[in-house]
Amino acid sequence: FYFYSAPENFSEEMLRGKRVIVTGASSGIGEQMAYHLARMEAHLLLTARTEAKLQKVVERCLELGAASARYISGSMDSPSLPEEVLREAENTWGGLDMLILNHIGQSGFTFFSGDVGHVRNLLETNFVSYVALATAALPMLKESEGNIVVVSSVAGRIAGPFTASYSATKFALEGFFSSLRQEFIIDKVNVSITLCILGYINTESAVRAVSHVIPDTPAPKEECALEIIRAGALRRREMLYPPRAVGTMLLLHSFAPELLDSIIRGNYRLENVRRT
Numbered sequence: 001f002y003f004y005s006a007p008e009n010f011s012e013e014m015l016r017g018k019r020v021i022v023t024g025a026s027s028g029i030g031e032q033m034a035y036h037l038a039r040m041e042a043h044l045l046l047t048a049r050t051e052a053k054l055q056k057v058v059e060r061c062l063e064l065g066a067a068s069a070r071y072i073s074g075s076m077d078s079p080s081l082p083e084e085v086l087r088e089a090e091n092t093w094g095g096l097d098m099l100i101l102n103h104i105g106q107s108g109f110t111f112f113s114g115d116v117g118h119v120r121n122l123l124e125t126n127f128v129s130y131v132a133l134a135t136a137a138l139p140m141l142k143e144s145e146g147n148i149v150v151v152s153s154v155a156g157r158i159a160g161p162f163t164a165s166y167s168a169t170k171f172a173l174e175g176f177f178s179s180l181r182q183e184f185i186i187d188k189v190n191v192s193i194t195l196c197i198l199g200y201i202n203t204e205s206a207v208r209a210v211s212h213v214i215p216d217t218p219a220p221k222e223e224c225a226l227e228i229i230r231a232g233a234l235r236r237r238e239m240l241y242p243p244r245a246v247g248t249m250l251l252l253h254s255f256a257p258e259l260l261d262s263i264i265r266g267n268y269r270l271e272n273v274r275r276t
């Protein structure tokens with residue numbers, strides 16, 4: 001009832017002139033969020049590793065109407081990058097309104113290989129860097145009474161096969177940021193935390209990773225990106241996208257988890273799973 005009937009009072013003007021950081025903005029959902037925010041005339045600071053791609057996204061954002069757009073390139077497994085990004089926001093804008101945490105390191109869609117080093121590195125990129133970015137952003141977000149948006153996954157609530165390391169990083173995000181939200185309420189910190197629980201979305205990397213195993217049609221990244229921004233601006237606790245598919249899975253998981261597990265396994269083309 002809550003998810004389908006909450007008042008829709010979002011207006012694109014809510015983002016006009018806002019200072020927004022989007023991580024993982026060189027492709028996929030992050031790139032689409034940058035374009036929506038540019039049309040809404042926000043100030044943008046974008047991050048990812050590939051400088052050439054970020055340059056193109058920044059150019060397009062300026063064409064679309066961004067109030068300003070710049071980037072910092074680097075890998076989020078580097079412990080110094082989160083502070084560098086927030087220092088750039090402070091130096092150029094003197095503050096921050098919204099932090100959208102979206103990047104992920106590469107992980108395959110296959111049986112766990114036993115590579116503990118990969119788990120450690122993925123936790124650093126997908127989880128620890130989110131904590132470090134939010135921590136460095138907090139003084140500015142307190143000042144602006146801003147928003148933290150954490151892009152997570154169904155795989156961070158329901159662990160299907162072939163995503164063991166990735167799922168672990170997303171479960172960690174949910175635990176950390178849900179606890180932090182409670183502390184903000186206790187301390188009267190007026191910074192919202194929105195958790196985005198996404199199903200299968202048609203980004204190039206996701207389709208490349210799973211389309212030979214999962215026959216479902218992925219949901220559109222453009223609409224997904226807009227729904228994430230909307231949920232953040234409305235200070236929602238969480239958003240589900242696509243809402244019906246994800247909502248049904250979460251509901252089934254809560255009262256018939258084994259049935260859901262077997263439906264998931266039954267839906268996969270297991271013979272196509274590539275073993276590394």
Ligand SMILES: NC(=O)C1=CN([C@@H]2O[C@H](COP(=O)(O)OP(=O)(O)OC[C@H]3O[C@@H](n4cnc5c(N)ncnc54)[C@H](OP(=O)(O)O)[C@@H]3O)[C@@H](O)[C@H]2O)C=CC1
Nearest residue numbers: 024026027028029048049050075076153198201203205206
């Ligand atoms: N697509 C889907 O089906 C689903 C996606 N999600 C979530 O949505 C978010 C976006 O996913 P999606 O758009 O598909 O992903 P993409 O692979 O399209 O984009 C990932 C982004 O992260 C950047 N990135 C990769 N490695 C690093 C790194 N080490 N340090 C910093 N940045 C890095 C990439 O750029 P570069 O390579 O240049 O660094 C890119 O900009 C993720 O949080 C994901 O978990 C959740 C559920 C489903």
Ligand SMILES: C[C@H](CCC(=O)O)[C@H]1CC[C@H]2[C@@H]3C(=O)C[C@@H]4C[C@H](O)CC[C@]4(C)[C@H]3CC[C@]12C
Nearest residue numbers: 153154155160163199200205206209210214264
């Ligand atoms: C189809 C899945 C939902 C139903 C199920 O659990 O079987 C998708 C739900 C979340 C997706 C994964 C995800 O969170 C993003 C990853 C991004 C990587 O680039 C590779 C693909 C993902 C593992 C992706 C795969 C489909 C889901 C499991």
